[in-house]
Amino acid sequence: MDGNNIQNKKKLFSKINRKITLLFIIVGLIAPSIAIFYFYNITVDSMAEEMIEESATLLRTIAIMIIVLIAINAGVIGFFLSKSISKPIKSLYNATKEVEKGNFDVRIDIKTGDEIEQLGHAFNTTTSALGKMQEERNEIDNAKTEFLSITSHELRSPMTPMKAQLQMLEQGYFGKLKNKQKESLSIINRNADRLDNIIQDFLEISRIEAARLKFNFKETDMAQTVKETIKFMEGFAKEKNIKLVEKIDEIPIIQADPDRISQVLRNLINNAIKFSKEDSKIEINCELKDNHIQISVKDYGCGLTTENQLRIFEPFYQVENANRRRHGGTGLGLAICRGIVESQKGKIWVESKENMGSKFSFTLPLEPVRDIKPIKVLFSQKGIIERKIKEEFETELGPLGSIEFEELKNKNAINKDDIFDYINYLVDKFIIPADRGLIFKNKLDIIYGELK
């Protein structure tokens, strides 16, 4: 399409030119042609027989000349008239193409003294407004980066003297401590560390949201990175006597950021260790797929309920196990992992069965993504899933469906198991036929499965 248009730029006759010129010639010729034809016939009829032969040729020649002259005249006038329209339109087109490319400094100068000139002015005004918007956006972006780096500095600075003094107290720099004093210090220290971790995680999330996540891409031996990470985590696994089993494919050397990949992997292994029993094992796989690498961490721990599977990548969401003990951590780890993986256009997901274990997997591309887009981690997928389920209810049960869904939601019964129970109830009471119930359940299965 573009090729044609560029060629048109060079041709003398653009489409508008041809149309209008042709129109002019045709219109210009109609009246004179009819007149000539009319007068020619009258003249011929009113002439004597002998004169006809000579005059006829002369008359015909004159007629043809007149027609040709009129045609040329009309053509020329039509051509210049159409040029006066098509030229400004072409320059408008070219300018718009520039704007398309992102160049907002382009301006048009049309001086035809008509509506097209007004169009030119309107174009200039709009473009300059767009240019200003772009400038503002750049300013805001810069302000964001500065804000983040200042905040990062300001937030973390107090932690340094605080932790230093606490450690000094603990180590007896200011005199020997009584037991109760040591205990108190221990609690303060622990929470100072916790606070520091939360601040760091928060800053990571801010960076992810603002697409300020920094990657250092370099030649990476993925297999080596994974092996080193596993080795690093072995110390923690030993505390619960857990075995880390690795299965790593042959992976070619690619451009990637090994620190980030290690960060994600460490987080997943850390979670796996937290939720595994003593003396169990954790399997770490690294596979080469067609156009990406897939790394997964599988544990044989307590597994996740459907509800938890849905929400586990949410910031601050933490799973509470049967003993209602919180496992520590900030609750931001998986949200950060998701941010890192999705910044590289990868996917991260979990497959799990309660009391059987969980398998967390993530993918990374063979080619790194250098143009990082902001990722929204601070809003949950839950809303989207709920909306889709509600739509499904309306489809299957009609307008009453959405009311039913809201009622279930109020009773806090919109996880998969409860909804399936509800559908079974509908089938039992013959409210919907059994085969429709099955279709309904299958469709919901897909929606819940979309978490992957």
Add this chain to the structure above:
Amino acid sequence: MPKTILVVDDEPDIRQSVKMILEKNGYMVITAESGDDCLVKLNDVKPDLILLDIMMPGTPVSEIVKKITDIKIAFMSVVRISDARKKGLCTQDNIVDFFQKPFNVTDLIDRVELILSD
């Protein structure tokens, strides 16, 4: 002859804490509150090690570092080492270590000892 360490940080609490830790472990400590102040102090004394914060007011540390080539420097900052490397801060030969803030007291002492051990 005790070794001398110059601690450069714009926060007085950090200067005080690090000074106390190092002095308790047998080092002589002088402090400076910015890159420019650091250069001034270097006119009077030549320390064995400079512990240098990165984000400070005044002349940027990247400029200050270029003027110090004959004394060992270890950065001490909230900035991450990977970011510092990216900014080209770690290229000089006399830059021997990087302490991430908040630091661990025992870790600080151990590594300082290692740096000054030869």
